[in-house]
Amino acid sequence: MPKSGENTKIRILDAAHALIMGHGLAGTSIDMVLEKAEITKGAFFYHFKSKSDLARALVERYANQDAAHLEENLKRAEKLSRDPLQQVLILIGLFQEEVEQLTEPGGGCLIASYTYQFEELDADIREISAQAVLLWRQRLGAKFEEVIAKYPPRLVVRAQDLADGVVSTFEGAFVMMRVLREPTQLSMQLAHYRNYIELLFSSAQ
Amino acid sequence: MPKSGENTKIRILDAAHALIMGHGLAGTSIDMVLEKAEITKGAFFYHFKSKSDLARALVERYANQDAAHLEENLKRAEKLSRDPLQQVLILIGLFQEEVEQLTEPGGGCLIASYTYQFEELDADIREISAQAVLLWRQRLGAKFEEVIAKYPPRLVVRAQDLADGVVSTFEGAFVMMRVLREPTQLSMQLAHYRNYIELLFSSAQ
Numbered sequence: 001m002p003k004s005g006e007n008t009k010i011r012i013l014d015a016a017h018a019l020i021m022g023h024g025l026a027g028t029s030i031d032m033v034l035e036k037a038e039i040t041k042g043a044f045f046y047h048f049k050s051k052s053d054l055a056r057a058l059v060e061r062y063a064n065q066d067a068a069h070l071e072e073n074l075k076r077a078e079k080l081s082r083d084p085l086q087q088v089l090i091l092i093g094l095f096q097e098e099v100e101q102l103t104e105p106g107g108g109c110l111i112a113s114y115t116y117q118f119e120e121l122d123a124d125i126r127e128i129s130a131q132a133v134l135l136w137r138q139r140l141g142a143k144f145e146e147v148i149a150k151y152p153p154r155l156v157v158r159a160q161d162l163a164d165g166v167v168s169t170f171e172g173a174f175v176m177m178r179v180l181r182e183p184t185q186l187s188m189q190l191a192h193y194r195n196y197i198e199l200l201f202s203s204a205q
Numbered sequence: 206m207p208k209s210g211e212n213t214k215i216r217i218l219d220a221a222h223a224l225i226m227g228h229g230l231a232g233t234s235i236d237m238v239l240e241k242a243e244i245t246k247g248a249f250f251y252h253f254k255s256k257s258d259l260a261r262a263l264v265e266r267y268a269n270q271d272a273a274h275l276e277e278n279l280k281r282a283e284k285l286s287r288d289p290l291q292q293v294l295i296l297i298g299l300f301q302e303e304v305e306q307l308t309e310p311g312g313g314c315l316i317a318s319y320t321y322q323f324e325e326l327d328a329d330i331r332e333i334s335a336q337a338v339l340l341w342r343q344r345l346g347a348k349f350e351e352v353i354a355k356y357p358p359r360l361v362v363r364a365q366d367l368a369d370g371v372v373s374t375f376e377g378a379f380v381m382m383r384v385l386r387e388p389t390q391l392s393m394q395l396a397h398y399r400n401y402i403e404l405l406f407s408s409a410q
Contacts, residue, residue, distance in 0.1 A: 024322035026232030117229035172377025199404035
């Protein structure tokens with residue numbers, strides 16, 4: 001059965017992504033990608049000019065999926081409550097639901113992997129990575145602005161820092177999960193961040 | 206001036222550490238280490254049998270420094286207050302003081318770097334990495350047990366998870382700092398974790 005070009009491209013990206021998450025960028029050769037994706041060198045170079053071109057395509061795809069994932073869950077949270085604080089808590093809860101499915105500690109963040117090998121990257125790849133994180137700051141920062149305006153926080157905080165905290169929680173938990181081989185780290189760390197938000201904006205009791 | 210063997214060994218470790226934090230393990234060749242440390246291949250192989258041997262020595266040194274750093278600051282915190290909650294808050298405060306000095310976003314965690322390239326590592330190197338993180342769970346977990354016994358937390362939490370949260374906060378903040386090139390991420394994320402502990406154990410007001 002002939003495979004379409006788009007299909008081949010996806011197989012290359014999937015294979016390269018999986019390899020890079022275990023071997024790092026420099027530890028992943030084009031030959032390793034060819035073998036894992038079961039394609040020829042010709043097919044590879046039809047789709048990608050170089051390994052750097054592949055690395056860029058990978059982070060672009062990852063950033064796009066990440067952005068879509070954020071928007072989708074933000075939209076769900078906004079439908080599930082009118083209140084900005086509840087929306088944030090629901091959003092983190094939705095992420096928790098998702099990561100509770102994880103049983104393998106192999107997951108992680110492509111951007112974190114790249115950032116620990118930044119000297120191997122072209123400047124534009126670093127920029128795509130930064131923009132992916134800054135999108136969370138922008139989208140969740142706006143949401144936290146609403147929360148702060150409605151509920152006076154019990155300690156002085158900046159909306160953008162609380163937004164960064166969500167991303168940082170994911171990043172920290174991914175590292176913990178990988179080092180300790182404990183997939184439960186993700187939902188646990190998210191639960192604590194949710195606790196923090198809840199306590200921070202709870203009115204004095 | 207002749208250099209002692211110990212001195213040469215330290216120069217190799219320092220050069221390799223710096224290179225690995227930028228290029229990753231696979232992206233760091235022995236030749237790159239020789240050039241950066243300004244030593245000969247003979248001197249290198251006098252101290253290390255292989256690159257894997259070097260990688261092991263690096264993480265052993267890092268884990269030892271990390272453990273000493275934790276003990277030292279825990280001891281300072283225990284001198285500064287008798288109260289376990291204050292000790293934890295002071296400990297995080299001491300870490301904040303330290304990272305506030307950072308002006309370059311190049312820092313990070315060697316163990317996190319390794320974990321994003323785990324397929325390149327021998328099993329014993331992964332074990333040393335995990336043990337380094339588990340030490341924090343053990344030492345801070347015991348401290349959080351004391352806190353929980355003295356101050357009923359406002360939400361249900363486990364001491365060991367709160368201890369993991371400290372390490373996870375560092376790990377997440379390192380990734381954020383590196384991706385965004387914002388050295389302030391470290392002290393900011395630690396400040397939020399400190400907020401969380403404060404709110405969690407504050408009595409109802």
